[in-house]
Amino acid sequence: MSALARAARRPGLRPARLASGLAALVLAAGCSSAPKSTGVVYAVRDKAAELAKLGDGFMGTGQYESARRYYDEALRASNSVDDLEGGAAALASMGRAYLAGGMPAEARSAFELSLERAVLAGAGSAQSTALAGLGEVLVAEGDHAGALELFARAVALAEAALKGAKTEAPSRALAVAVHDRAVAQAALGLRAEALASLARAEELNLKGKRSSELAANRYVRASILASEGRLEEALASALSALEADKAAENGRGVAGDLGAAGRLCERLGRGPEALGYWKRSLDAALAVDHAKAARAALEALGPLAASLGREAEAARYAALLAKLDAAEGRPAPAPAAAP
Amino acid sequence: MKFRIRHADRIVGAFVLVAAAALCGSIVLVGANQRWFARDYRFETRFASAAGVAPGTAIYMKGFQIGKIQRITLNEGNEVDATFVVYDDYYPKARKDSVLELVTSPIGLGTQLLFHPGKAEEVLAEGSFVPLAGSEEGRFLIEEGLVEIPPKDDTITRLLAGINPLIEDLDKTVVTVNRTLTEVNRALAGQSSGPAGRIVNDAAKAVATAESYVDTLMAQVSDLLKSANAVADNAAAMSAELRDPTGLVPRLLDAKGSVKTLLDDKNVLFDRLTSSLAETEKTLKNVQGITQELRAQMPSIGVAIDEGRTAIKQAQDVLEGLKNNPLLRGGVPERREQQPLYQSLREGEF
Numbered sequence: 001m002s003a004l005a006r007a008a009r010r011p012g013l014r015p016a017r018l019a020s021g022l023a024a025l026v027l028a029a030g031c032s033s034a035p036k037s038t039g040v041v042y043a044v045r046d047k048a049a050e051l052a053k054l055g056d057g058f059m060g061t062g063q064y065e066s067a068r069r070y071y072d073e074a075l076r077a078s079n080s081v082d083d084l085e086g087g088a089a090a091l092a093s094m095g096r097a098y099l100a101g102g103m104p105a106e107a108r109s110a111f112e113l114s115l116e117r118a119v120l121a122g123a124g125s126a127q128s129t130a131l132a133g134l135g136e137v138l139v140a141e142g143d144h145a146g147a148l149e150l151f152a153r154a155v156a157l158a159e160a161a162l163k164g165a166k167t168e169a170p171s172r173a174l175a176v177a178v179h180d181r182a183v184a185q186a187a188l189g190l191r192a193e194a195l196a197s198l199a200r201a202e203e204l205n206l207k208g209k210r211s212s213e214l215a216a217n218r219y220v221r222a223s224i225l226a227s228e229g230r231l232e233e234a235l236a237s238a239l240s241a242l243e244a245d246k247a248a249e250n251g252r253g254v255a256g257d258l259g260a261a262g263r264l265c266e267r268l269g270r271g272p273e274a275l276g277y278w279k280r281s282l283d284a285a286l287a288v289d290h291a292k293a294a295r296a297a298l299e300a301l302g303p304l305a306a307s308l309g310r311e312a313e314a315a316r317y318a319a320l321l322a323k324l325d326a327a328e329g330r331p332a333p334a335p336a337a338a339p
Numbered sequence: 340m341k342f343r344i345r346h347a348d349r350i351v352g353a354f355v356l357v358a359a360a361a362l363c364g365s366i367v368l369v370g371a372n373q374r375w376f377a378r379d380y381r382f383e384t385r386f387a388s389a390a391g392v393a394p395g396t397a398i399y400m401k402g403f404q405i406g407k408i409q410r411i412t413l414n415e416g417n418e419v420d421a422t423f424v425v426y427d428d429y430y431p432k433a434r435k436d437s438v439l440e441l442v443t444s445p446i447g448l449g450t451q452l453l454f455h456p457g458k459a460e461e462v463l464a465e466g467s468f469v470p471l472a473g474s475e476e477g478r479f480l481i482e483e484g485l486v487e488i489p490p491k492d493d494t495i496t497r498l499l500a501g502i503n504p505l506i507e508d509l510d511k512t513v514v515t516v517n518r519t520l521t522e523v524n525r526a527l528a529g530q531s532s533g534p535a536g537r538i539v540n541d542a543a544k545a546v547a548t549a550e551s552y553v554d555t556l557m558a559q560v561s562d563l564l565k566s567a568n569a570v571a572d573n574a575a576a577m578s579a580e581l582r583d584p585t586g587l588v589p590r591l592l593d594a595k596g597s598v599k600t601l602l603d604d605k606n607v608l609f610d611r612l613t614s615s616l617a618e619t620e621k622t623l624k625n626v627q628g629i630t631q632e633l634r635a636q637m638p639s640i641g642v643a644i645d646e647g648r649t650a651i652k653q654a655q656d657v658l659e660g661l662k663n664n665p666l667l668r669g670g671v672p673e674r675r676e677q678q679p680l681y682q683s684l685r686e687g688e689f
Contacts, residue, residue, distance in 0.1 A: 042674035042675075045674055045675075045677065046674055046675045048677050049674075049675040049676065049677035049678075050675070052677050052678070052679075052680075055680070056680050059680055059682070074677070078677070083677075085677070086677040088679070089677050089678060089679035090677070090679075092679035092680070093679050093680040096679075096680050096682055097680075114679075126679070129679045129681070136684055139684060139686065167676060169676070169678060172678070172681045173681065175681070175683070176681050176682070176683050179683040179684070180683060180684050183683075183684045183686045183687075186686075186687075187686070201683070210681075213681065213682075213683055216682075216683040216684070216685050217683070219685055219687060220683075220684070220685065220686065220687050222687070222689070223686070223687025223688060223689060224687070226687075226688070226689050227688065234689070238689075253685070256685060259689075260687070260689050263689035264689055267689070
């Protein structure tokens with residue numbers, strides 16, 4: 001009998017041998033799992049993906065014009081190899097850039113083209129994204145009923161695409177469509193349905209670890225709760241949105257969340273706390289050049305500081321607001337009438 | 340069921356001993372690789388600039404690293420004194436009359452420091468000064484054939500190595516031509532103290548003497564007035580021509596005239612002009628050759644750049660695979676997914 005066989009018979013050594021064997025198998029399996037090349041070239045499509053990603057970066061910092069240029073380059077790259085799905089994605093991103101830049105007509109055109117390509121490509125999640133974008137254009141124009149219809153179609157398409165999906169795209173498209181549907185529902189007074197939609201979107205985003213989108217879900221939920229007068233719950237939701245935006249380092253979102261928290265504290269009668277949130281909101285807005293959030297903070301901070309007896313601070317915020325007005329070409333507010 | 344290992348203490352002890360032995364062995368191996376136990380021979384050299392010559396820069400001889408730059412300092416003359424070492428394995432190859440050559444790529448491919456051994460039998464004494472190939476001393480050694488310069492590995496490297504000396508040659512030739520022309524101009528203007536200048540001055544003095552002779556002849560020999568007048572007229576005409584630079588220059592350059600006098604300086608000026616022109620012609624031929632070689636090598640350069648790009652791409656894939664998992668479990672993805680911007684609406688009133 002060999003020494004190896006004798007060793008195998010020892011009861012104390014068998015687990016160790018088993019573990020070593022398993023480890024070797026795992027190692028071998030791991031090392032041999034690198035996929036073999038299919039011979040297909042992806043250089044242009046990879047470049048398009050990189051360009052689109054760069055555009056997303058500009059969107060995150062509010063540089064919509066630059067973002068559009070990158071999306072346009074991504075579109076050209078996709079067109080050069082007839083990548084319909086890539087082209088649909090680039091056009092959808094371009095639509096969002098137009099929408100964020102206050103150009104709804106151009107946004108609609110981009111989303112329509114995106115939808116056309118997505119249909120040609122037979123890509124459900126891309127169709128869903130384009131439809132959601134078109135719905136967002138309607139929301140911007142105040143047509144919430146029309147938007148809700150489009151969002152419902154977007155949700156259905158994304159749900160269908162989610163079944164057996166190998167990529168994350170359908171899940172992301174579904175989360176956006178469900179969230180947007182909640183916004184339209186809330187605007188139409190369907191608050192319970194809106195909260196249910198938001199819960200679904202939140203679940204999807206939690207699962208996909210998409211903090212920035214999660215923050216958007218919580219922000220809108222805070223708004224719905226606030227409209228129902230559930231201010232404490234709304235504040236808690238706004239603060240959880242803040243945490244998610246912080247996790248994603250989404251500066252523009254952070255400024256908005258802090259502003260929401262400040263407004264809710266004001267409504268709850270917690271002046272000093274509100275002042276703190278608004279100040280933080282102003283700091284964040286100035287840091288990321290978010291003019292809209294900075295204006296909201298300054299408009300709130302002046303009267304709030306005055307109500308707390310901080311006249312010097314109030315004057316400083318009023319001066320800053322006047323500077324912002326001047327920078328944006330707005331007329332200076334009329335001086336308050338003497339009592 | 341309780342598992343146990345017999346002789347556990349002995350096994351653990353054996354493992355500890357093996358680990359300690361392996362550690363010692365590793366230290367010795369690392370030390371050997373780092374040349375902790377080897378002797379290095381120091382030498383001195385001097386560079387015009389420290390660009391591309393940092394401490395630790397490898398020195399190659401025929402593709403082998405035989406040493407490295409150890410220390411560089413800026414001396415009082417604003418030149419860079421460098422100390423370099425040659426490893427003991429290669430020290431016997433460092434012979435007297437060796438030179439160093441710093442090859443810098445003009446297209447940004449970096450620098451390389453090459454060691455060319457001397458042909459002498461005598462081994463270079465430690466601490467000796469090794470000149471650069473581009474220095475005066477180094478060029479002298481190379482021109483005298485005292486240095487073993489191997490053929491370069493490829494045409495591009497050879498061309499790169501030849502560009503700097505060629506440019507220096509061209510520069511020197513241009514300076515020489517400039518000086519020569521300046522000398523000729525100064526001579527013609529009567530400002531030179533050199534051979535050409537002396538020729539012009541002598542001519543001027545000769546004219547003055549001729550004039551005085553004519554005056555004397557006119558006063559003393561009245562019966563020869565007619566011929567004297569003719570001589571005086573000739574002298575006056577000559578004087579006028581000599582005073583006029585536009586008249587003088589054509590005469591100086593006239594093959595039947597004063598050029599003979601010009602060449603009476605034992606052909607020094609003429610020889611310099613001829614050698615300068617010959618060198619210029621040689622340089623132009625070299626430049627033409629380089630241009631043709633580069634044109635011929637353009638496809639090779641293109642291929643090299645393309646290969647470099649492919650190599651970088653492959654390296655990126657490998658790194659991405661490693662980043663996914665130490666066991667490459669995620670593999671290297673064949674393509675990146677292009678995603679649209681997923682961004683939900685942030686609508687709401689508070």
